[in-house]
Amino acid sequence: MHERDYYELLGVPSDASEKQIKVAYRKLAFQHHPDRNKGDPESAVKMKAINEAYAVLSNPSKRRDYDSLRQQFGSSAYNRFRSNYTESDIFRGSDINRIFEDMARAFGFRGFE
Numbered sequence: 001m002h003e004r005d006y007y008e009l010l011g012v013p014s015d016a017s018e019k020q021i022k023v024a025y026r027k028l029a030f031q032h033h034p035d036r037n038k039g040d041p042e043s044a045v046k047m048k049a050i051n052e053a054y055a056v057l058s059n060p061s062k063r064r065d066y067d068s069l070r071q072q073f074g075s076s077a078y079n080r081f082r083s084n085y086t087e088s089d090i091f092r093g094s095d096i097n098r099i100f101e102d103m104a105r106a107f108g109f110r111g112f113e
Contacts, residue, residue, distance in 0.1 A: 004078045005070075005077070006053035006056050006057050006066060007053075007057070009049055009050060009053040010050065010053050011024055011028070012024045014067070016057075018058065021058055022054075025050065025054040025099070028050045029051075029054075029099065032047050033047060051091075051096055052087075052090055054094070054096065055094040056081070056090060059093060062085070062090070065085075066081050069081050
C-alpha cells in the first residue's frame with residue numbers, strides 16, 4: 001500500500017479545527033463524488049480516500065492516534081494506523097452519511113439512502 005497523509009488528502013494543516021476539516025471535506029466530496037464525475041473511474045477511488053481521511057480526522061480519538069503515529073513514524077503513519085484499525089473501525093461513528101444528506105437537501109436532491 002502506498003503512503004498517504006490524511007491532512008494532505010483533505011488539504012488542511014495538521015492543526016486544522018473541526019470546522020476546517022468539515023468544510024474541506026464537504027468541498028472535496030462535492031467535487032469528487034462519483035455521481036458528479038460519471039465516466040471517471042478514478043473519482044470513486046479519490047472519494048474513498050477522502051471519506052477515510054475525514055472519518056479519521058473528524059473523530060478526536062482516531063485523530064489523536066493518527067497524530068501520535070505521524071509524530072513517531074512520519075510518512076509511515078498511514079500504514080501503521082491502518083494496521084491498527086480495520087475499515088469498519090475507521091468509519092464507525094462517522095457522520096459522512098449525514099453530511100451527504102445535508103448536501104443533497106441543500107442542492108434540492110431527494111433523500112440520500
